[in-house]
Every structure is written in structure tokens, then in C-alpha cells.
Amino acid sequence: MAKVKPYAGETLVDVVGVTKRYGDLRAVDDVSMGIRPGEIFALLGPNGAGKTTLIGCVTGLITGFEGAVKIAGFDAVEDYQITRRLVGLVPQELNYDAFFTARQCLEFQAGYFGVKMSREEIDELLDQFSLLEKADANTRWLSGGMKRRLMICKALVHDPVLLFLDEPTAGVDVDLRDELWEYVEALRDRGTTIVLTTHYLEEAEKLADRVGIINRGRLLRVDAREALMEEFGHRHVDVRLGAPVASRVAEENRGLRLEVLGEDRLRLHTRSGEEVEGDPAVQRLMKGLVEAGEEILEVSGGRSSLEEIFRKVLNEDRAPEGAEGVP
Ligand SMILES: Nc1ncnc2c1ncn2[C@@H]1O[C@H](COP(=O)(O)OP(=O)(O)OP(=O)(O)O)[C@@H](O)[C@H]1O
Ligand SMILES: [Mg+2]
Known part of the structure; x- marks a missing residue:
């Protein structure tokens, strides 16, 4: 497989001053950042930090936010018909179609994007996620980890250039987690850009090219993983x-x-x-x-592990003076 293309000096995603309010709460608070083509970007933060909300703003699921998001130059809200084809999303909340089989579920998803997939292609995709033997099982009867893997297959049917994985390994057992990450790396090596969230920081440490740390809606740090490890570690x-x-x-x-x-x-x-x-x-x-x-x-x-560094960055955010100095 081809190696990762070097960063060409462009960003695939531009997030500019995005704020999403729910009443008085700023779930995402003035976030600006870029995602570079071909990278694995890990968005890290504690529960309620704003990760899913930020992903929602970028993937077009959430509207009514301040600021702007561009994907390959297209506006994520105004040009949604274009950007939705560029983006695949594996949502944190499982949303499976309870009355269909795994294979039907992928056929419908392909149809939704106007993509023609042969039975062999669908089976190949299912097989990559160890789901082939469940191809004809009703999705309702899949285990939690299997449902999550099916969600990943669904997000991939239209071969998106940008894949968002919101907690993809929650509920997935250790062996399959390793397999899943191998697959994610293979996707990245083929040129797919990947943004993921995870609470398993050792996985982010292994995989991520760059890391963003978010807390209380604010993006505290964005940096190459190695740079972060050198600076804080x-x-x-x-x-x-x-x-x-x-x-x-x-x-x-x-x-x-x-x-x-x-x-x-x-x-x-x-x-x-x-x-x-x-x-x-x-x-x-x-x-x-x-x-x-x-x-x-x-x-x-x-x-120090990324986990220790993560705690350090969050602790600095809690300290009254520290919060001021965070770029
Ligand atoms: N639709 C909504 N209405 C009101 N508040 C919301 C809504 N969606 C999210 N929030 C709030 O926004 C904040 C950020 O939530 P979000 O789901 O983005 O966090 P997260 O970083 O993904 O957390 P987790 O790690 O638990 O998934 C939380 O305080 C949450 O309660
Ligand atoms: Mg979340």
C-alpha cells in the first residue's frame, strides 16, 4: 500500500471560530483548527468536553452554530449536498436499522449515496470487519460490538475522503479493537483522512499523527503528537x-x-x-x-504517556492563572 502523502501545505478541513450554544452553555466555544489531508487526528477530551458537538458541526449534522466550517473548500452547511459525499461518520450513538439484515443495511446506505455496490463488494466490506457470517442476520440481533463495526462499514460505502470515528472502539473487545485500528491505519495509508475520538489514550498515542485536546468546549492544544510529547512529556x-x-x-x-x-x-x-x-x-x-x-x-x-500529558494539559486549564495563558 502507498505510504501517507506528505502534508502538502493545505488543510482538508478548516474550522474557523466555531461556537455552538445550547442556551447558556457553549458546548463548543470559539474553536479554530485545521485537519490536514492524509492524517489521523485524535480529538481528546473528558466527557462533555464538546467532541461530539464539534464533529456534528463539521459533518453537517449540527447547524445553527457561529463561525464556519469548510471541507475541501466547500461550506459544511451551505454546500452540504457536496460535503456529505466527502465525509463518512461513525456516530457515537448507535443508530442501526432494526428491521434489516447487515447486508441490506449496507445496500440501502449505498443507495442513499447513489453508489452501486455488487454483492461481492458488500461481502468484502463486511468481511473486513469480521461480519460476513452475520451478513443475513437481522441487525437487531448483532452484539453491541458487531453493531458498532456495522456502523463503520456503513460509513465507508461511499468511500469518503474524510472519516469521522466518534468513539469507534467503545464496547469493542480487545482483539477486534486491534484489528479495527489496523484497518484504520490501512485506510489512512490509502489516503483517507481520519478524525477520531477515543477515551483509550494509549490507542491515540499509537495511532494519531496530531492531537487536539478539548475541554469545556475550548480547544486547549492542537499539535503533532510527537511535539506534544516532547513539550509536556x-x-x-x-x-x-x-x-x-x-x-x-x-x-x-x-x-x-x-x-x-x-x-x-x-x-x-x-x-x-x-x-x-x-x-x-x-x-x-x-x-x-x-x-x-x-x-x-x-x-x-x-x-510519559499521552494520558499523563492529557491530564497535565487539563490540570493547567483548571488552574486559575493557567487558563489565561493557554493559547
Ligand atoms: N442537543 C443538546 N442540547 C443541549 N445540550 C447539549 C446537546 N448536545 C450536547 N449538549 C451538551 O454539550 C456539552 C458537550 O457535549 P458533547 O456530546 O459534545 O461532549 P463529548 O465531548 O462528546 O462527551 P463524551 O466524551 O461524553 O462523548 C455537554 O455539556 C452536553 O450536555
Ligand atoms: Mg461524545
Whole structure:
């Protein structure tokens, strides 16, 4: 499969100053951002942050918002007849057609978009999501995870250039989740642009090219995942000692950012972005331990997860001064 096309300096989606009010509540509050062609963009935020509402504004499901959304240059509200063909949406709420079979459901969806799909093509799509054996089952009798996978098939019948996946893995078991993400990556590699939301941050960390963090309707950060990890993340080195002397070692090395993880385990926090080998703090700790005759059983490196970074960004938003300084 062809590799991802490099970003050509254009945006596929432009969100400009979008605000969606429900009474006094700003579910989406002055959000501006761009989605680049060919990327996987993860929109992250706690419950009620405004993710589904923002996706609704972009996909044309929600109208009556302030600001503008353009998809490939077309207005998501005024040119809806055009943009709806560019976009596929897997909604967070399952909306299945209870009286049809899985195959019929896809046939109707194809018809809705004026797309001709042969039986083989429909079966192939079902097969990709491990649903072929349920092709003739009434959708009502599918399990929750199967229904969600059928929703994904439905969103793909018209081969959209832009696919929105709102919590696609909620209720999907671990193996199928992995398969689903593999499929999402394959779609991206074929050139489909993907916007997803998920509460499984380790999945976003693996998959996303860029990440947006939203809270209380406001977009707090948009950045390449790696840039975010470099800026907010830190690296650490964990050391397991041969004796329960972790507290003493921490006492003796007060100048270092040491955390006691257990009687015989220490974590040394190093600065963001620095390579762990060659880090002066790591060298100082190791030298001290060797000179003191401490037995070192294991040394392993790591860095903060996207989940920790996500919490950090949200915490800064909660702090009274921090909220002012957020770009
Ligand atoms: N139709 C509506 N009428 C009134 N309030 C709404 C409506 N839709 C959403 N809201 C409110 O807007 C806010 C954002 O909701 P939204 O569904 O966009 O959050 P979310 O980030 O998708 O959350 P979750 O992670 O739980 O799916 C919430 O406070 C919600 O109650
Ligand atoms: Mg939602």
C-alpha cells in the first residue's frame, strides 16, 4: 500500500471560530483548527468536553452554530449536498436499522449515496470487519460490538475522503479493537483522512499523527503528537536495586529528581527531550551507586504517556492563572 502523502501545505478541513450554544452553555466555544489531508487526528477530551458537538458541526449534522466550517473548500452547511459525499461518520450513538439484515443495511446506505455496490463488494466490506457470517442476520440481533463495526462499514460505502470515528472502539473487545485500528491505519495509508475520538489514550498515542485536546468546549492544544510529547512529556529511568535501600539513596541524592517507587526501586526523572544515555543526572546516579557498592539489578527507560500529558494539559486549564495563558 502507498505510504501517507506528505502534508502538502493545505488543510482538508478548516474550522474557523466555531461556537455552538445550547442556551447558556457553549458546548463548543470559539474553536479554530485545521485537519490536514492524509492524517489521523485524535480529538481528546473528558466527557462533555464538546467532541461530539464539534464533529456534528463539521459533518453537517449540527447547524445553527457561529463561525464556519469548510471541507475541501466547500461550506459544511451551505454546500452540504457536496460535503456529505466527502465525509463518512461513525456516530457515537448507535443508530442501526432494526428491521434489516447487515447486508441490506449496507445496500440501502449505498443507495442513499447513489453508489452501486455488487454483492461481492458488500461481502468484502463486511468481511473486513469480521461480519460476513452475520451478513443475513437481522441487525437487531448483532452484539453491541458487531453493531458498532456495522456502523463503520456503513460509513465507508461511499468511500469518503474524510472519516469521522466518534468513539469507534467503545464496547469493542480487545482483539477486534486491534484489528479495527489496523484497518484504520490501512485506510489512512490509502489516503483517507481520519478524525477520531477515543477515551483509550494509549490507542491515540499509537495511532494519531496530531492531537487536539478539548475541554469545556475550548480547544486547549492542537499539535503533532510527537511535539506534544516532547513539550509536556518527560523521560525517566527506573532502577531496581539489589537491596531495600531506595529511600536512603534518594536521601543521599537530593539534588536529583528521584522518586521512590518501592523499597528497592527508584525513578529518576530527566528533562524533556533529552536522550537518557548521556544525561548527566543518569550518569551521576549510576556513578554514585557503583561507588557506594550498591547492586543494580535492572535499569529501564521510559517516558510519559499521552494520558499523563492529557491530564497535565487539563490540570493547567483548571488552574486559575493557567487558563489565561493557554493559547
Ligand atoms: N442537543 C443538546 N442540547 C443541549 N445540550 C447539549 C446537546 N448536545 C450536547 N449538549 C451538551 O454539550 C456539552 C458537550 O457535549 P458533547 O456530546 O459534545 O461532549 P463529548 O465531548 O462528546 O462527551 P463524551 O466524551 O461524553 O462523548 C455537554 O455539556 C452536553 O450536555
Ligand atoms: Mg461524545
